[in-house]
Amino acid sequence: MTVYIFRRLLYTVPIVVGVLLLTFFLFSVVGGDISPQIAGKNADAQTIAEIRHEYGFDKPLFLSWDSQFVNHFRKALTFQFGRALDREKISEKILRGVGPSLSLTIPMFLGTLVLSLTLALLAAFVRGSWLDMVVVILCVAGMSIPYLSFIIYGQYFFAYKLGWFPILYMPEESLLTSLALPVVIGIIAGLGGNLRFYRTVVLDEMRSDYVRTAFAKGLSTTKVLFKHVLKNALIPIITSVVLSIPYLFLGSLLLERFFGIPGLGSLMIEAIASRDFFIINAMTFIFSLLIVVFTLLTDICYAWADPRIKLE
Amino acid sequence: MLGPTRESNSNEHPAFAGLEEQIPPGRSLWADGLRRLRRQRLAVVCFWIVVLYLGLAGFEFAVELFDWEKPAFVRWNEIVGPSYQKPMESYEWTDEQGRSCIRRAWMGTDFMGRSTLRRTLYGAKTSITVALCASLISLAIGVPLGAAAGYFRGWIDDLIIWLISTLSTIPYLLLLMAFAVVLRDRTFWGIELRGITSVYLAMGLTSWVGICRLIRGEFIKRKESEYVLAAKATGCSNARIIFSHLLPNVFHIIIIDLSLRFVDFIHAEVILSFLGLGETDKPSWGAMIDAARAELARDVWWEMTAATVAIFLLSLSLNLLGDALRDCLDPKLRMD
Numbered sequence A: 001m002t003v004y005i006f007r008r009l010l011y012t013v014p015i016v017v018g019v020l021l022l023t024f025f026l027f028s029v030v031g032g033d034i035s036p037q038i039a040g041k042n043a044d045a046q047t048i049a050e051i052r053h054e055y056g057f058d059k060p061l062f063l064s065w066d067s068q069f070v071n072h073f074r075k076a077l078t079f080q081f082g083r084a085l086d087r088e089k090i091s092e093k094i095l096r097g098v099g100p101s102l103s104l105t106i107p108m109f110l111g112t113l114v115l116s117l118t119l120a121l122l123a124a125f126v127r128g129s130w131l132d133m134v135v136v137i138l139c140v141a142g143m144s145i146p147y148l149s150f151i152i153y154g155q156y157f158f159a160y161k162l163g164w165f166p167i168l169y170m171p172e173e174s175l176l177t178s179l180a181l182p183v184v185i186g187i188i189a190g191l192g193g194n195l196r197f198y199r200t201v202v203l204d205e206m207r208s209d210y211v212r213t214a215f216a217k218g219l220s221t222t223k224v225l226f227k228h229v230l231k232n233a234l235i236p237i238i239t240s241v242v243l244s245i246p247y248l249f250l251g252s253l254l255l256e257r258f259f260g261i262p263g264l265g266s267l268m269i270e271a272i273a274s275r276d277f278f279i280i281n282a283m284t285f286i287f288s289l290l291i292v293v294f295t296l297l298t299d300i301c302y303a304w305a306d307p308r309i310k311l312e
Numbered sequence B: 001m002l003g004p005t006r007e008s009n010s011n012e013h014p015a016f017a018g019l020e021e022q023i024p025p026g027r028s029l030w031a032d033g034l035r036r037l038r039r040q041r042l043a044v045v046c047f048w049i050v051v052l053y054l055g056l057a058g059f060e061f062a063v064e065l066f067d068w069e070k071p072a073f074v075r076w077n078e079i080v081g082p083s084y085q086k087p088m089e090s091y092e093w094t095d096e097q098g099r100s101c102i103r104r105a106w107m108g109t110d111f112m113g114r115s116t117l118r119r120t121l122y123g124a125k126t127s128i129t130v131a132l133c134a135s136l137i138s139l140a141i142g143v144p145l146g147a148a149a150g151y152f153r154g155w156i157d158d159l160i161i162w163l164i165s166t167l168s169t170i171p172y173l174l175l176l177m178a179f180a181v182v183l184r185d186r187t188f189w190g191i192e193l194r195g196i197t198s199v200y201l202a203m204g205l206t207s208w209v210g211i212c213r214l215i216r217g218e219f220i221k222r223k224e225s226e227y228v229l230a231a232k233a234t235g236c237s238n239a240r241i242i243f244s245h246l247l248p249n250v251f252h253i254i255i256i257d258l259s260l261r262f263v264d265f266i267h268a269e270v271i272l273s274f275l276g277l278g279e280t281d282k283p284s285w286g287a288m289i290d291a292a293r294a295e296l297a298r299d300v301w302w303e304m305t306a307a308t309v310a311i312f313l314l315s316l317s318l319n320l321l322g323d324a325l326r327d328c329l330d331p332k333l334r335m336d
Helices: A002-030 A035-039 A045-054 A068-077 A090-125 A130-144 A147-161 A175-206 A209-216 A221-250 A253-259 A264-273 A277-305 B002-007 B029-039 B041-066 B116-152 B154-169 B172-183 B196-206 B208-223 B226-233 B238-274 B285-298 B302-329
Strands: B090-094 B100-104
Touching (some): A090 A130, A090 A264, A090 A277, A130 B302, A221 A277, B029 B238, B116 B238, B116 B285, B154 B208, B172 B196, B196 B208, B196 B238, B208 B238, B285 B302
Antiparallel strands (some): B090 B100
């Protein structure tokens, strides 16, 4: 087991290096020297030179201990991402955004999970009938509406027209009132795709031999579905749940933008609007690292829980 | 050697006489798939909707390319009425020649008085160009890499797997935006990346991972099959086995994947346009939805709705068609 974990850990090294190489290539080689753009339109040559020096654009790209390449790795691996274009520390910005993002995404995620799983079991219950067909078509229809339309219409009708919810996130109000609408919109928008996925998982399980046996020995459909199928279908479901945890930290780009929630999604949008490569770079690295860690955890849990997985 | 083979030929044996007429003629995979597809009425409707969209986009493209005389519905830039004219309502309007007439804009006008209907129709061109170019780029990268990885294995496979896992470790939206931000308004080898060019480049360069993985898996599976072994035994070169034996046999997988991926590209274009990374001076569905953000508060709902319906219809048809294609062309992949 220890050997397995160690080997699995070693596998992650090339991936982390790969991510760093990619971000370096993207932001330093292709992106290049952006100091004139940071300085603004009316800056003189000296200001640009100062900025160039401060952000290290005057250093050589490769082949030096103080090159941009080495510094890129050094910064990322020590988590010293420096300052954003508005002079605030990037690590502080990111830490501040995690809280609001999580308070939006966790209820959204749990709500979608419970709702779509229940509906998927119900759809499996009536599989093959016209009701099942309607559910599938509704799912595809839900997936076909752009995410932005869900948000804009939802905000317009429920907050602006009907006035049930506040239009924007208000820090002084309770989380429940100010986050209820974005959470509900997020759940509805994500329901189609998730329901379709869980329905496939459940139906896959329905075809197994043990289900036929259970039916053959006379168990009721409810019992088969909720006692046998659900338990076995939980394996792929738990995997997808664990693997989506890192994405919860990332927040929701569009929902945060529309409701003014100061999370990581908003940070990302600000960074894009001001073309702040430094923030985008830091976020890319941190989230890749999170995903690497959670993939590793899933694999180890699998090896630990499932005796069929070989450890050699 | 030839004698006994000919004698044992089933067709000439008296017991098999007349059997040839009873056996229906063989059908190719594609003919069989098409036959099955034609039986699903919903899929046929979806197919024609997709064709309609493609035809519209192609026509708009051709009009601009060959400088044809533009029919009315292509002139999206023309001012046809007052600002924010409501849909289906008649209004008095003085046209360019100074004549006043009663007009009606089917889907209303935007803040400059341009027809929403024409802008929505033009948006089809933008969206489909983006999705088509992005698909082509991701195919051009994903298919050869996947084929090479699956066919040659060894260090080539290791290298490509490393690339795939690196790219798929970065959250897709972050990766896409990083590419779009960096590529925007830059000049490479004399080509300036403006407007949608940077959008589809970013999408294409980031989305080839899925198809690459699929093709690699299929190649690994099919590499050991009899027809490949037979081709090898007759001395076919690797290139010939890959291009004329293996690729045609996985082509349906590419088509299925493409029809479903197309939808993702269209939705991604909306998000990128909204973030200000998309088309700026020509109408696109994303730009229309983005504009509607401010307009909805003034009860201008038609622009937003027109773009949403346009996207909804196209992606619904593509989704249903993609599922039907999967069922028809590859029964093994059937989901339900």
